[in-house]
Amino acid sequence: VSKDKGGARRFATVPVALGDRSYPIHIGSGLLGWLGGEIARHTKATRAAVVTVPAVGRRYAGRLLPSLREAGLETGQIAVRDGDSHKNLREAARLYDALLDFRADRATVVVALGGGTVGDLAGFAAATFLRGLPFVQIPTTLLAMVDASVGGKVGVNLPRGKNLVGAFYQPRLVGIDIDTLASLPVRERAAGLAEVIKAGLLWDAAFFEQLEGNAENVLRLKPEVLLPTIERACAIKAEIVAEDERESGRRMLLNLGHTLAHAIESLSRYRGILHGEAVAIGMLFAARRSEALGLCPPGVAGRVERLLGRLGLPTDLPPYPRRAYLSALRVDKKRRDARIQFVALRAVGRAETVPLTPAEILPAGE
Amino acid sequence: VSKDKGGARRFATVPVALGDRSYPIHIGSGLLGWLGGEIARHTKATRAAVVTVPAVGRRYAGRLLPSLREAGLETGQIAVRDGDSHKNLREAARLYDALLDFRADRATVVVALGGGTVGDLAGFAAATFLRGLPFVQIPTTLLAMVDASVGGKVGVNLPRGKNLVGAFYQPRLVGIDIDTLASLPVRERAAGLAEVIKAGLLWDAAFFEQLEGNAENVLRLKPEVLLPTIERACAIKAEIVAEDERESGRRMLLNLGHTLAHAIESLSRYRGILHGEAVAIGMLFAARRSEALGLCPPGVAGRVERLLGRLGLPTDLPPYPRRAYLSALRVDKKRRDARIQFVALRAVGRAETVPLTPAEILPAGE
Numbered sequence: 001v002s003k004d005k006g007g008a009r010r011f012a013t014v015p016v017a018l019g020d021r022s023y024p025i026h027i028g029s030g031l032l033g034w035l036g037g038e039i040a041r042h043t044k045a046t047r048a049a050v051v052t053v054p055a056v057g058r059r060y061a062g063r064l065l066p067s068l069r070e071a072g073l074e075t076g077q078i079a080v081r082d083g084d085s086h087k088n089l090r091e092a093a094r095l096y097d098a099l100l101d102f103r104a105d106r107a108t109v110v111v112a113l114g115g116g117t118v119g120d121l122a123g124f125a126a127a128t129f130l131r132g133l134p135f136v137q138i139p140t141t142l143l144a145m146v147d148a149s150v151g152g153k154v155g156v157n158l159p160r161g162k163n164l165v166g167a168f169y170q171p172r173l174v175g176i177d178i179d180t181l182a183s184l185p186v187r188e189r190a191a192g193l194a195e196v197i198k199a200g201l202l203w204d205a206a207f208f209e210q211l212e213g214n215a216e217n218v219l220r221l222k223p224e225v226l227l228p229t230i231e232r233a234c235a236i237k238a239e240i241v242a243e244d245e246r247e248s249g250r251r252m253l254l255n256l257g258h259t260l261a262h263a264i265e266s267l268s269r270y271r272g273i274l275h276g277e278a279v280a281i282g283m284l285f286a287a288r289r290s291e292a293l294g295l296c297p298p299g300v301a302g303r304v305e306r307l308l309g310r311l312g313l314p315t316d317l318p319p320y321p322r323r324a325y326l327s328a329l330r331v332d333k334k335r336r337d338a339r340i341q342f343v344a345l346r347a348v349g350r351a352e353t354v355p356l357t358p359a360e361i362l363p364a365g366e
Numbered sequence: 367v368s369k370d371k372g373g374a375r376r377f378a379t380v381p382v383a384l385g386d387r388s389y390p391i392h393i394g395s396g397l398l399g400w401l402g403g404e405i406a407r408h409t410k411a412t413r414a415a416v417v418t419v420p421a422v423g424r425r426y427a428g429r430l431l432p433s434l435r436e437a438g439l440e441t442g443q444i445a446v447r448d449g450d451s452h453k454n455l456r457e458a459a460r461l462y463d464a465l466l467d468f469r470a471d472r473a474t475v476v477v478a479l480g481g482g483t484v485g486d487l488a489g490f491a492a493a494t495f496l497r498g499l500p501f502v503q504i505p506t507t508l509l510a511m512v513d514a515s516v517g518g519k520v521g522v523n524l525p526r527g528k529n530l531v532g533a534f535y536q537p538r539l540v541g542i543d544i545d546t547l548a549s550l551p552v553r554e555r556a557a558g559l560a561e562v563i564k565a566g567l568l569w570d571a572a573f574f575e576q577l578e579g580n581a582e583n584v585l586r587l588k589p590e591v592l593l594p595t596i597e598r599a600c601a602i603k604a605e606i607v608a609e610d611e612r613e614s615g616r617r618m619l620l621n622l623g624h625t626l627a628h629a630i631e632s633l634s635r636y637r638g639i640l641h642g643e644a645v646a647i648g649m650l651f652a653a654r655r656s657e658a659l660g661l662c663p664p665g666v667a668g669r670v671e672r673l674l675g676r677l678g679l680p681t682d683l684p685p686y687p688r689r690a691y692l693s694a695l696r697v698d699k700k701r702r703d704a705r706i707q708f709v710a711l712r713a714v715g716r717a718e719t720v721p722l723t724p725a726e727i728l729p730a731g732e
Contacts, residue, residue: 089455089458092455093455093524096531100526100530127533128521128532128533130530131533132533132534132612155494155497158459158462160466161466164462164496165462166494167494167497167533168497246498
């Protein structure tokens with residue numbers, strides 16, 4: 001671990017322990033210009049197809065590509081369309097086509113450079129092209145750094161629902177260059193922080209308390225807090241995923257706030273609200289419901305609300321009718337009262353799943 | 367192992383040893399009406415989506431579905447279009463849609479009932495829908511029984527090439543009901559036998575000799591030879607795949623005859639020739655080349671030629687110009703002399719890969 005003059009750490013590595021699919025997450029400043037050699041070493045690839053959206057490519061490909069070439073890799077850059085509405089099978093087919101143009105073979109590493117959407121789409125293509133190419137993720141948004149880069153979930157949307165097609169496909173390496181956050185709008189930084197707060201809230205009370213102490217400084221990208229915060233958020237997710245790679249048990253806890261978030265996103269047709277903002281609302285809702293159900297002591301929801309509010313994150317349910325929420329919560333349309341594994345809080349730093357019907361999650365009059 | 371009055375075995379199980387992805391291949395007569403309980407036991411599923419083409423569904427779904435329902439599974443039948451030309455992303459999207467209509471969840475098993483095309487397509491959908499549903503294969507062609515049912519290769523074609531998109535995704539169970547072969551045209555039985563012969567030729571001299579003794583009886587579906595032949599062919603492939611699931615080494619030997627076969631299929635635009643027929647031609651070609659290169663003793667190619675000929679399988683390269691073959695063999699269009707891992711024979715029952723250029727595989731004047 002190197003430190004700069006001010007004593008702040010400049011580099012950290014979080015191991016994700018998944019047996020023969022284990023991989024490291026490198027976090028640091030100036031990483032884009034250094035990752036080429038690491039990618040070559042971890043993948044043994046001879047060529048790298050860097051998949052990115054135009055705006056991110058213009059900004060950062062010029063740092064990454066020379067580093068790959070210096071490491072002896074032949075490079076190509078593939079642009080995909082920006083936005084979740086293009087994370088679909090059609091865009092995947094275009095990406096396959098571009099990989100064929102690049103003459104990608106099994107010694108070609110697919111490098112996703114961008115936010116979660118690019119990572120999901122490029123990761124799905126990597127998982128399926130020629131039955132699987134080596135894959136590296138370089139997330140450039142805070143949300144993708146702390147969420148999408150751990151756990152290997154890749155995939156695309158179908159017209160009838162988000163992320164319905166995909167795979168669990170682990171990258172060989174994740175490289176997080178915190179410098180890329182400088183170009184990220186504050187609103188998106190805050191939305192990413194919502195997932196960081198979620199990690200503390202469900203797993204690590206001390207980390208949640210730290211965030212209560214320094215959240216604004218993370219938002220302002222103060223180096224002395226930014227790197228350790230990303231590191232701890234990744235480590236929490238890595239710890240949970242290592243126990244339950246395919247989401248059959250404990251990994252479900254990571255869905256804290258997401259039951260309501262998905263309903264909100266669906267009702268708003270994914271417009272006007274960022275995923276992290278919907279998670280903020282859902283997380284506070286889960287804390288309030290947990291208190292109301294007597295699952296956790298009073299006061300937890302208040303702490304969550306104050307922290308989210310300080311970051312300018314939304315906290316109130318958008319005013320759709322209750323019946324609209326209930327309908328959005330019903331995953332099994334045939335059985336209206338089917339129970340959902342709702343993630344509730346027992347305390348700050350401790351969550352558990354509780355099977356609740358939509359009407360129990362959202363009782364009349366709340 | 368049960369035997370009928372004539373002493374012929376009625377049932378066999380071949381284990382495919384892949385660690386926590388291990389699965390059994392059950393082979394027998396009358397299996398369709400018995401598999402439901404096995405599928406329930408191996409998958410813990412509560413619902414089964416049986417994917418098939420209309421012709422196969424009409425013939426066999428009526429045996430399989432009641433058995434699934436007796437085992438407590440809710441069943442649905444999904445028809446996909448027949449033929450390799452429909453093994454593509456568009457048909458996969460239609461299949462996802464049908465799975466949504468069936469309200470498939472992670473407790474839904476996808477059962478592929480049909481030939482290799484249905485298995486590849488349904489397997490790809492199973493591998494990717496909701497990031498992976500349990501999958502069961504019930505192959506109804508000889509080729510699919512001995513080839514596609516072992517090894518977990520699933521996938522679809524792209525307009526620019528076959529099987530370019532897919533996954534290694536192991537079924538939980540394979541059920542081979544040899545009764546379904548009765549409706550298979552003799553030409554397709556012979557094409558399937560080409561892959562059986564290939565297995566003996568590359569791995570098991572004694573098995574090859576047995577086939578020299580009884581191939582016509584296998585073609586006529588004589589029960590006393592049919593079941594042990596399918597069993598041994600599956601066991602050989604299972605043995606090789608268990609050593610090398612992701613085809614980085616020894617599994618490449620299974621490509622014996624396939625370098626030329628793919629060129630022939632591509633040049634004929636996949637019309638007028640069955641895959642097994644192209645493999646027959648390619649396998650004999652490989653035997654002759656191996657003799658000419660001094661890699662195996664004279665006489666091997668003659669034995670291969672006689673055995674294939676007795677089954678009415680084609681043995682001569684279709685008369686496309688040499689330059690057309692060379693072009694079809696060049697996988698790397700940029701480097702004309704790039705070497706291909708050509709599977710050569712050292713003897714009956716023993717193969718090895720030899721790196722050869724297209725011009726060395728197909729020298730002028732041959």
